[in-house]
Amino acid sequence: MSNDFYTLNVNGKDHQVADSWVGESLLWVLRERLGFPGAKNACEEGECGSCSVRIGEEVVCSCLVLAGSAIEQDITTIEGLSAEGELSDVQQAFIDAGAVQCGFCTPGLLVTIDDLLEKNKNPDDLTVREAISGNLCRCTGYGRILEAVQMAAASRRGEKRE
């Protein structure tokens, strides 16, 4: 970068990125420069979804985004989902349903599912499967994750799920 720094808006706050190399991905800058290690680094070629963050209204693989191209956009990371310290409904559902094992895929899945439920409060099984098909999980076989999505969706609809 020719400038000394540029600014990224992450989870509603501006952060200055100083002395960076122009080729750094958003994932790298979030993790190593700005102290948001929640986005994960399982493949770094856009296949596993563990680095998923939201830019504006779109969920992206932050490993494929040049950090400099995310200037002046709203970036939401996993750290932004429980901003006030309270777990979000999806986060709570992940714990309750047993959707977390090693947890490496968890942040990316939560960002993806949070986005899905913002856009669709009543997704059927196949819709959920398609929505999370870009997020690889090696531990769970997805069963408890799918259950967690339905638990969170039910709570957003105001239903009590048995």
Place this chain on the structure above:
Amino acid sequence: MSDVKTETPISSFRIGDSAPRPDGIPKVKGTFAFSSDLWHEKMLWGGTLRSPYPAARINKLDITEALLIDGVHTVLTHDDVPGEAVYGLEHADQPVMAAEVVRYEGEPVAIVAADHPEIVRRALAAINVEYEEMVPLTDPEIAESVGHIHPDGNVFRKINLRHGDQEIQGDIQVEGVYEVGMQDQAFLGPESGLAVPGEDGGVDLYVSTQWLHADRRQVASCLGIKEEDVRITLAGVGGAFGAREDLSLHVHLCMLAMRTNRPVKMIYSREESFHGHVHRHPAKMWYRHHADREGNLVRVEARVLLDGGAYASSSGAVIANAACFAGGPYRIPNANIEGIVVRTNNPPCGAMRGFGAVQTCMGHEAQMDKLAVALNADPVEIRLKNALKTGDQLLTGQIITGTAPVAEVIRTCAEHVPSSQESSDLMSLPGGAGRTADPEHISRGEAIAVGFKNLMFSEGFDDFSSAVCHLEDGVATITCACAEVGQGFVTLAQQITREILGVEEVILAPAATETVGSAGSTSASRQTWMSGGAVQKACEEVRLKLLQRITEEHEISIDDLVLVEGQVLSLNGDFSISIDAASENPLEARVEYRHAPTFPLDENGQGDAHVSFAFAAHRAVVDVDPELGLVKVVELVTSQDVGRLLNPVQAIGQLEGGAAQGVGLAVMEEVLVAEGNIRNASFTDYLIPTALDMPPVEIAAIIEHPEPGAPFGAKGIGEPPSISSTAAVVAAIREATNLELPRVPVRLTDIVSVEESS
């Protein structure tokens, strides 16, 4: 699951409850520190130069140019290894860095520490290595008969298992040759760690691993320092599945940190990860089953050949499992099994979930189906007729003294009526919506498979775990070096402690070599039994000390006291004291726990080599478009023998997750190796099941018959889900296609015969 309890306070979660993970909240918030998240203000980044050739002589290795790059702090090679030049889990034969020759593609040749990963990459590119390529040994079939590619020879281990009558013939004989491809564990969290040099000449290593103390032994040996000067602490582990049982970057990180006197962090890329850990052994298996006309097994003959790749890793134990369990969970009075695992210039292979039993299950279950066809019998009935039970003999001559509900897992799995609905959505067709599968052409197949394996380490290995329980002011602290890799031991340790001590708060100290003895490996489905047993024993000793203290201070008989919800009460109600008050003066117990001893296999592969066995069955339903060669696994049903269910939600997670890895091996997962080179070292090209590939897993039965000798009667449950799932899926594809399909993963071209164009 609809029966998950969420409203109950955490403190009430005991044995048998679906206790939530203690690391769940940091994991969902993104604040859980995985090994790749480690950070130190003064840290450097490390990297590894790897051989591009599977077999080559190193004629020249020049690091001069790399050292000149600004920001490079050190470049180290084989000559810089301070201690033993080689390491290994069972047998030290793998160089820390290659000396004169490289024996597999990806073998480490040099390591670098620099200010930024980009400088590391430039430095690695500036290292000048002149290789003289050699013809790689890539065919395991010829490994035994050609020249040695390593001073220790080309055969890691050969087992000739002979049981009973070696000549007896059955009226019905079926034969087959089967192959299993190389599977990758494909954990998501890449190999990573941070080494910090100590002021005392030692080193602190924070790393994701399955077995801290085995790492310490090997690292200390290669560094040439005392074991106590290598202090290893478990960093957050992003899955393991066997791939972290061997060393990867451990010695390299420590060497870089000690040389630069700076903390050094290293993370493998996904491509490097594929080259940087062992895989599941590819297998070639020949089988001949003999049965009488009623379908009773008379004899099994088999030859199992595993490709161990360049270095030993745990190959010796893998082939022992493959040979011992080659026949499956059936009563087989006579057997001759040859098991052999050889060295080649292919990628090194070692531990992966199921450990030898996965490969042979695919073979023995195909044979049982062939037998059913030959006898015109039902495949379920033929399995039930031969099912092992308590008191029966294994192929090793060992009599099963524990529980063996084989018939029950088969029957419950076969009889389960699935609850899932048929979907007419095009996305549900083989290949999904993007392909052109024609619903008219879809052929459905359904089949069952059953498998088993040993729990814990076998063949006389001194297998133990260690734990410390410290009780103070009513708070219990458990220290155990059991590697939590996602399986949920941390949850279980809290449940056990609450169960025995009746306390609310249970703190888990970090898993580290400094504070406690070895817990053994997080593998072989052993930690629930072994480290669960150690925690149980430590808590029981503390409980006894607490009661003895109260007995002495208050003149009450120990038999009159009970621990209930944070209180010690006398049975007649006359006396009570809170555990908080009773433990104001702390109590502690430090224990080692061992399972019943096992014994080596003799020259005929006979002996009481194993402790306990766990069984599972899977039934698979698949849809196949035979014209396009596309497969959709529609449904899996499973039953599993668990001894006793300790945490229902966690158990279901193991059953579902293990089955997913089995589905992967059946239809999509293979490390493609051409002339010793991995061709698909990425998640773009090595495919693991996504949520669209994975069917629902219906649990027909979780079978609870408490296992004698096991803590709480519980068996380990991690591996069985990965054993018979692959065999069931491929059998279902055979049913759908009427093809023999002797190889997994089943490829599109195995289903569609592609005409050769001239």
